[in-house]
Amino acid sequence: MSKDVNKVEKEMILTPEGLKKIEDKLEHLKSIRRQEVSERIKQAIGFGDISENSEYDDAKNEQAFIEGEILELEKISRSARLIDTGDIKENEVGIGSTVKLKDIEFGEIDQFIIVGSAEAEPINNRISNESPVGRAVLGKRAGDIVSVNSPDGKIKYKIMEIVK
Numbered sequence: 001m002s003k004d005v006n007k008v009e010k011e012m013i014l015t016p017e018g019l020k021k022i023e024d025k026l027e028h029l030k031s032i033r034r035q036e037v038s039e040r041i042k043q044a045i046g047f048g049d050i051s052e053n054s055e056y057d058d059a060k061n062e063q064a065f066i067e068g069e070i071l072e073l074e075k076i077s078r079s080a081r082l083i084d085t086g087d088i089k090e091n092e093v094g095i096g097s098t099v100k101l102k103d104i105e106f107g108e109i110d111q112f113i114i115v116g117s118a119e120a121e122p123i124n125n126r127i128s129n130e131s132p133v134g135r136a137v138l139g140k141r142a143g144d145i146v147s148v149n150s151p152d153g154k155i156k157y158k159i160m161e162i163v164k
Contacts, residue, residue: 013083014116018119022073034063034066095116095138097162098111098162099114102160104145111125114128114137117129132148133148137159146159
């Protein structure tokens with residue numbers, strides 16, 4: 001019996017807020033963006049010969065991009081496993097935890113929310129549980145020291161505080 005590898009979907013870990021954000025974006029793409037692009041295609045066809053019509057080509061490319069994004073968001077939504085922050089152990093880093101870390105060498109303090117990879121936004125301090133820092137802190141407690149491999153070498157962090 002052979003398994004079709006293409007049909008196996010990776011489970012996506014999401015917070016309830018992350019799932020809502022994905023569902024809202026999916027709804028927007030399906031109800032508004034599809035319609036807008038469809039109108040652009042109709043207008044471009046109205047200009048005549050589509051073989052040399054850049055407006056038509058642009059609109060068709062945008063349509064393909066939107067359809068691809070819809071498929072990706074549907075896949076994420078379908079394979080989502082919601083994290084209940086109430087299930088996070090007290091004083092232990094888990095997905096959904098906010099963790100305050102102190103760089104031992106430089107004394108800098110950063111605060112991150114540990115989320116699933118589909119919700120990661122490093123610029124907004126939302127890091128994936130699969131990232132080097134995310135993997136290092138999962139299951140750890142306040143006061144623990146973790147070591148993270150980075151392009152610049154190992155970085156040691158002290159977990160200062162964990163907030164559910």
